[in-house]
Amino acid sequence: MTYFLQQCLNALxxxxxxxxxxxxxxxxxxxxxxxxxxxxxLFMIGAFMAFAAATxxxxxxxxxxxxxxxxxxxxxxxIERLAYxxxxxxxxxxxxxxxxxxxxxxxxxxxxxxxxxxHMPPLIAHFSWNFGGLSLSSLQLLIIFLSMALMLALDWMVxxxxxxxxxxxxxWNITVVPMMxxxxxxxxxxxxxxxxxxxxxxxxxxxxxxxxxxxxxxxxVGWKAFISAVVGGIGNIRGAMIGGFILGAVEIGTVxxxxxxxRDFVVFSLLLGLLIFRPWGILxxxxxxxx
Amino acid sequence: MKHQIAILGLIFAGWGLAxxxxxxxxxxxxxxxxxxxxxINIILAASLNLVNGFMGEFSVGHAGFMAVGAYxxxxxxxxxxPVNWPAVMLFPVALVGGGLAxxxxxxxxxxxSFRVRGDYLAIVTLAFCMIVKSVLENIEGVGGPRGFxxxxxxxxxxWVYAWVVLALWMLRNLVYSKYGRGMTAIRDDEIVANLCxxxxxxxxxxxxxxxxxxxGIAGGLFAHLLQFINPRMFDLLKSTEILxxxxxxxxxxLGGSVLGAAIYTIMMEVLRPFGVWRMVLMPLxxxxxxxxxxxxxxxxxxxxxxxxxxDRAAVKPTPPGKDS
Numbered sequence: 001m002t003y004f005l006q007q008c009l010n011a012l013x014x015x016x017x018x019x020x021x022x023x024x025x026x027x028x029x030x031x032x033x034x035x036x037x038x039x040x041x042l043f044m045i046g047a048f049m050a051f052a053a054a055t056x057x058x059x060x061x062x063x064x065x066x067x068x069x070x071x072x073x074x075x076x077x078x079i080e081r082l083a084y085x086x087x088x089x090x091x092x093x094x095x096x097x098x099x100x101x102x103x104x105x106x107x108x109x110x111x112x113x114x115x116x117x118x119h120m121p122p123l124i125a126h127f128s129w130n131f132g133g134l135s136l137s138s139l140q141l142l143i144i145f146l147s148m149a150l151m152l153a154l155d156w157m158v159x160x161x162x163x164x165x166x167x168x169x170x171x172w173n174i175t176v177v178p179m180m181x182x183x184x185x186x187x188x189x190x191x192x193x194x195x196x197x198x199x200x201x202x203x204x205x206x207x208x209x210x211x212x213x214x215x216x217x218x219x220x221v222g223w224k225a226f227i228s229a230v231v232g233g234i235g236n237i238r239g240a241m242i243g244g245f246i247l248g249a250v251e252i253g254t255v256x257x258x259x260x261x262x263r264d265f266v267v268f269s270l271l272l273g274l275l276i277f278r279p280w281g282i283l284x285x286x287x288x289x290x291x
Numbered sequence: 292m293k294h295q296i297a298i299l300g301l302i303f304a305g306w307g308l309a310x311x312x313x314x315x316x317x318x319x320x321x322x323x324x325x326x327x328x329x330x331i332n333i334i335l336a337a338s339l340n341l342v343n344g345f346m347g348e349f350s351v352g353h354a355g356f357m358a359v360g361a362y363x364x365x366x367x368x369x370x371x372x373p374v375n376w377p378a379v380m381l382f383p384v385a386l387v388g389g390g391l392a393x394x395x396x397x398x399x400x401x402x403x404s405f406r407v408r409g410d411y412l413a414i415v416t417l418a419f420c421m422i423v424k425s426v427l428e429n430i431e432g433v434g435g436p437r438g439f440x441x442x443x444x445x446x447x448x449x450w451v452y453a454w455v456v457l458a459l460w461m462l463r464n465l466v467y468s469k470y471g472r473g474m475t476a477i478r479d480d481e482i483v484a485n486l487c488x489x490x491x492x493x494x495x496x497x498x499x500x501x502x503x504x505x506x507g508i509a510g511g512l513f514a515h516l517l518q519f520i521n522p523r524m525f526d527l528l529k530s531t532e533i534l535x536x537x538x539x540x541x542x543x544x545l546g547g548s549v550l551g552a553a554i555y556t557i558m559m560e561v562l563r564p565f566g567v568w569r570m571v572l573m574p575l576x577x578x579x580x581x582x583x584x585x586x587x588x589x590x591x592x593x594x595x596x597x598x599x600x601x602d603r604a605a606v607k608p609t610p611p612g613k614d615s
Binding site: 093 | 349351402406410411413414417418421422424425426428429435528531534535538575577578581585
């Protein structure tokens with residue numbers, strides 16, 4: 001029983017990181033109907049920015065987090081303006097290919113600057129509580145609560161504020177909304193900035209929980225977060241959160257039962273099965289193709 | 292008729308050259324190696340162009356098929372066939388075996404392609420690629436994550452040349468056939484193609500299976516050239532490399548794929564002194580290409596003298612329009 005609860009806690013920790021990254025995928029998809037394949041690498045850049053802030057500048061946890069989030073938000077906007085915006089009217093596949101290219105570009109740029117895996121220094125004091133065999137560390141608590149807070153803030157923003165309303169309007173119909181006086185380009189940039197900064201927050205926390213970071217760390221984590229977004233119904237913000245936790249649970253559950261090398265196999269088979277039988281995900285709505 | 296004899300003569304002359312270069316040592320071994328990689332890349336790019344260019348789908352799992360072909364062909368030469376068979380007999384059989392194995396696994400990808408399109412199909416093919424890698428890592432018999440070795444170096448320049456010619460010939464015939472026109476119709480509009488009486492399911496299966504078959508052959512050639520394979524070689528990065536060759540050369544153009552593979556392979560070798568920065572240049576090139584010339588260098592045109600066609604008008608495709 002204790003073992004089970006401990007695994008649940010681990011699943012919650014991993015799931016909240018996946019959920020944060022999945023939000024970036026799902027927000028961009030909701031607004032532009034494009035899969036930002038470079039998002040997993042923005043998560044990686046976030047981890048490296050946090051590393052740079054913590055070691056080179058010697059900042060503590062909160063400034064590190066803010067620095068990483070701001071830097072990656074800027075990068076996200078820059079990528080959107082330079083690479084995706086010129087392609088907004090182009091064939092859909094061109095954008096997807098560009099995104100794949102940007103992802104690899106970010107990986108290899110990081111590799112050129114930092115060829116060796118780095119070790120993230122501990123940013124918060126480590127202590128743990130014990131509840132009858134169940135141990136809860138300060139880091140786990142921080143990750144779970146900070147992710148929850150960020151997600152609730154995002155949900156509130158999208159549902160209650162004017163900017164959120166503009167985002168929902170654009171995702172509903174991007175051709176009509178500019179005529180209503182909504183500054184589409186500014187909202188799209190803002191979406192990229194928010195998605196990227198959530199990814200960076202996830203990157204910072206991931207680097208604290210699993211302290212060895214390398215330029216390729218974003219590929220697998222990014223893909224799994226993307227699967228979370230698809231599982232929950234891509235384009236749906238609450239779906240991405242649910243999907244993240246489901247994926248975290250599936251992954252921890254697989255490792256608890258099978259050898260850990262089967263983890264990716266199970267996760268990607270889940271994606272394949274889901275795409276065949278329910279491609280619109282748990283909370284999404286099917287979009288019939290019109291002639 | 293005269294035209295065809297001339298082409299046949301050229302092909303045989305080319306084979307003679309491919310045979311003579313290693314035999315008399317006209318070029319140094321490094322350049323020969325690059326030429327062999329170039330041949331393998333041509334097969335990969337041309338076969339991926341069938342699905343991504345001619346049919347307009349977006350498959351990113353080509354490296355997965357290559358992996359299946361590489362492992363299957365290696366198993367055949369290492370474990371199944373008697374060692375004392377001469378390479379002339381053993382090698383083609385093993386390669387075709389690898390190609391067929393890849394073709395069978397392609398059915399797994401072809402089935403979801405009936406239901407999902409565009410970026411979703413990209414995800415399906417990517418998931419497939421990851422699953423292949425994950426499965427290979429879990430099979431101890433082929434070395435698991437450590438990789439598989441023990442193949443003899445059976446890949447030689449004349450072999451690569453022969454397979455490249457065979458691949459281009461077969462793909463060209465397919466593209467100019469009824470199926471090829473079906474693929475172009477699917478690219479332009481799948482629903483209308485269906486209404487026009489094209490059996491879109493069948494056309495898709497043919498395209499995926501043929502494309503995977505040639506990826507498998509290329510994988511077999513690759514494995515017997517390098518004499519060592521491991522699952523990490525066939526990841527998303529490899530798929531992206533093939534995508535770059537296809538889109539650099541031009542969508543729906545076999546000649547373009549030859550050109551794209553040539554430019555990419557040679558550029559990567561020339562830039563080798565720059566180390567990791569050449570890997571930065573590669574994706575940058577792709578991004579710039581997508582922004583300024585999304586259809587690629589040859590974009591929807593064909594190199595006539597390389598890939599002779601019967602009728603220009605019949606195969607002239609419409610450019611991929613703005614997404615409706």
